[in-house]
Amino acid sequence: xxxxSEVAERVSATTRxxxxxxxxxxxxxxxxxQQLPVAAVFFAGRPFAEVDGRTTGLGWAAISxxxxxxxxxxxxxxxxxxxxxxxxxxxxxxxxxxAAEARRAGSLPELPDPVVDPPTLADVADxxxxxxxxxxxxxxxxxxxxxxxxxDPPTACYVVKILTGELRIGLGEGLLEAxxxxxxxxxxxxxxxxGMLTGDLGRTAVLAREDRLSSAEIALxxxxxxxxASPAEDAAEIIGRLGPTAWVEDKYDGIRAQLHRAGRDxxxxxxxxxxxxxxxxxxxxxxRDLAWTGIxxxxxxxxxxxxxxxxxxxxxxxxxKAPSAAIRAEVPVVYVAFDLLALADPAVNGxxxxxxxxxxxxxxxxxxxxxxxxxxxxxxxxSFALSHLVSVDSADELEAAFxxxxxxxxxxxxxKDPASPYSPGRRGLGWLKMxxxxxxxxxxxxxxxxxxxKRHGVLSDYTFAxxxxxxxxxxxxxxxxxxxxxxxxxxxxxxxxxxxxxRFGRYRTVEPTVVVEVAFDVIVxxxxxxxxxxxxxxxxxxxxxxxxxxxIDTTASVxxxxxxxxxxxxxxxxxxxxxxxxxxxxG
Ligand code: AMP
Numbered sequence: 362x363x364x365x366s367e368v369a370e371r372v373s374a375t376t377r378x379x380x381x382x383x384x385x386x387x388x389x390x391x392x393x394x395q396q397l398p399v400a401a402v403f404f405a406g407r408p409f410a411e412v413d414g415r416t417t418g419l420g421w422a423a424i425s426x427x428x429x430x431x432x433x434x435x436x437x438x439x440x441x442x443x444x445x446x447x448x449x450x451x452x453x454x455x456x457x458x459x460a461a462e463a464r465r466a467g468s469l470p471e472l473p474d475p476v477v478d479p480p481t482l483a484d485v486a487d488x489x490x491x492x493x494x495x496x497x498x499x500x501x502x503x504x505x506x507x508x509x510x511x512x513d514p515p516t517a518c519y520v521v522k523i524l525t526g527e528l529r530i531g532l533g534e535g536l537l538e539a540x541x542x543x544x545x546x547x548x549x550x551x552x553x554x555x556g557m558l559t560g561d562l563g564r565t566a567v568l569a570r571e572d573r574l575s576s577a578e579i580a581l582x583x584x585x586x587x588x589x590a591s592p593a594e595d596a597a598e599i600i601g602r603l604g605p606t607a608w609v610e611d612k613y614d615g616i617r618a619q620l621h622r623a624g625r626d627x628x629x630x631x632x633x634x635x636x637x638x639x640x641x642x643x644x645x646x647x648x649r650d651l652a653w654t655g656i657x658x659x660x661x662x663x664x665x666x667x668x669x670x671x672x673x674x675x676x677x678x679x680x681x682k683a684p685s686a687a688i689r690a691e692v693p694v695v696y697v698a699f700d701l702l703a704l705a706d707p708a709v710n711g712x713x714x715x716x717x718x719x720x721x722x723x724x725x726x727x728x729x730x731x732x733x734x735x736x737x738x739x740x741x742x743x744s745f746a747l748s749h750l751v752s753v754d755s756a757d758e759l760e761a762a763f764x765x766x767x768x769x770x771x772x773x774x775x776x777k778d779p780a781s782p783y784s785p786g787r788r789g790l791g792w793l794k795m796x797x798x799x800x801x802x803x804x805x806x807x808x809x810x811x812x813x814x815k816r817h818g819v820l821s822d823y824t825f826a827x828x829x830x831x832x833x834x835x836x837x838x839x840x841x842x843x844x845x846x847x848x849x850x851x852x853x854x855x856x857x858x859x860x861x862x863x864r865f866g867r868y869r870t871v872e873p874t875v876v877v878e879v880a881f882d883v884i885v886x887x888x889x890x891x892x893x894x895x896x897x898x899x900x901x902x903x904x905x906x907x908x909x910x911x912x913i914d915t916t917a918s919v920x921x922x923x924x925x926x927x928x929x930x931x932x933x934x935x936x937x938x939x940x941x942x943x944x945x946x947x948g
Pocket of ligand 1: 589590610611612613614615616617660699748775794
């Protein structure tokens with residue numbers, strides 16, 4: 362694991378993607394068939410493969426408790442280090458390093474059992490698996506402590522980064538796939554395809570090593586990664602990108618789910634590829650008696666009396682393994698299908714659960730075949746609906762569709778290219794999500810931090826604040842590192858350098874005078890920031906150098922936006938509505 366960590370460190374230290382790829386390829390090539398899948402999954406920044414439903418369930422409290430005991434420092438030492446770095450792995454390494462220094466200086470007693478037996482990759486993988494199966498946070502923390510005791514600070518840093526899923530070394534999945542292709546001299550397309558179909562870069566690495574990439578297949582009851590959408594705001598730009606005709610669907614605010622069925626066996630998988638079958642018995646029951654074998658993509662919504670209920674209603678059902686009859690009556694659900702990923706060959710239907718992958722077929726064909734399944738629709742007592750679909754030929758029509766979606770209190774639209782294939786796990790241009798920021802907040806930057814990857818060496822991560830009405834003090838509300846251009850960041854870096862108040866490792870507080878307009882998707886109440894609120898998907902809409910800090914938003918305006926967003930969307934998905942819209946859309 363130490364060697365793996367050294368490679369990760371070197372990957373992090375360069376911004377040049379070709380250098381990163383060579384470094385990784387050279388390392389991966391040296392690994393044996395046992396080490397390789399573990400190393401690859403860890404480089405994907407996760408303790409277990411994506412398709413593997415496991416999570417360690419180890420929280421911040423357990424991690425910081427274990428670190429405090431090992432380092433023999435007060436429990437808040439880790440919190441302080443984290444405030445400086447905003448990176449738990451770096452913070453852990455920092456604290457362990459501090460403890461080691463104190464020991465060298467003689468101000469702390471020697472560790473009872475010094476690091477003698479550094480863990481191998483397999484040891485770390487085993488430890489993660491044991492943390493996952495250990496029951497209760499105490500048992501999990503103990504297993505984690507055993508692992509951490511064997512690590513030097515740099516290795517501990519990466520053990521924690523992987524555990525928390527935040528590697529932050531400027532290494533995306535695409536780069537890792539390129540490194541696998543280079544390491545084993547395989548075509549990059551074949552590596553990507555296998556990665557997409559298996560949802561497991563460890564397995565993909567082994568297939569690449571053994572020259573068996575073509576054996577990766579789409580399979581029933583093995584969830585595939587979900588296709589994702591790229592954000593877009595401007596109608597003219599969208600039409601420009603997608604070509605003359607674009608398909609427009611409502612963007613539903615529920616939970617994404619993949620439905621697999623063969624015979625009477627029906628399973629649902631969530632976006633993180635967990636099996637959520639037990640949570641939605643009405644969808645399962647409604648799908649049991651159908652006559653096809655295949656895989657659907659769609660969204661589960663809370664839906665009663667012909668109306669979609671707000672997301673907060675659906676939330677009541679989330680996380681419950683088996684919902685009671687009472688909660689099912691209170692919050693019934695419907696499955697809104699919008700894509701068909703695989704369908705059994707009719708010749709073998711019911712005999713063999715073999716699916717024909719439709720991924721490479723155009724969306725128009727997938728939708729036609731989806732409609733041909735004649736799913737039992739909600740307004741005739743079934744538990745399905747089809748997504749509301751219209752097609753548009755111009756930016757004006759798209760704007761109009763957007764306004765109509767907003768009238769249905771929908772957060773936006775999904776704009777899809779009818780010719781596009783289904784690309785699992787990709788945020789491509791085949792699907793665009795058209796949203797307009799609901800509101801923005803003017804905030805003042807109070808802290809900045811060095812960025813990662815291509816933002817290495819510039820102060821690109823901003824922590825910003827609003828003003829508390831009661832005390833007049835600045836209170837933080839979020840942190841963002843996207844939205845500004847490289848030129849703006851460079852210019853602001855110089856300014857922040859000259860106006861730094863105090864440094865804490867990678868983080869520094871700065872004179873609170875730079876105003877930024879922050880866009881976001883949702884505001885939630887949270888203790889994470891001193892304002893008592895935090896923003897979901899915050900991004901800097903623009904620098905407001907024309908404003909000064911006296912003009913920023915206050916907690917009262919945040920509260921007003923927050924309460925305005927509490928009323929969920931109420932878009933209708935009755936079957937009649939769907940059909941009419943689809944037909945009208947097709948003209
Ligand atoms: P976002 O979560 O903002 O990245 O938006 C993408 C998500 O929108 C998808 O993962 C789906 O869960 C959801 N979604 C809602 N309606 C649709 C639709 N008609 N087609 C595809 N995705 C949709």
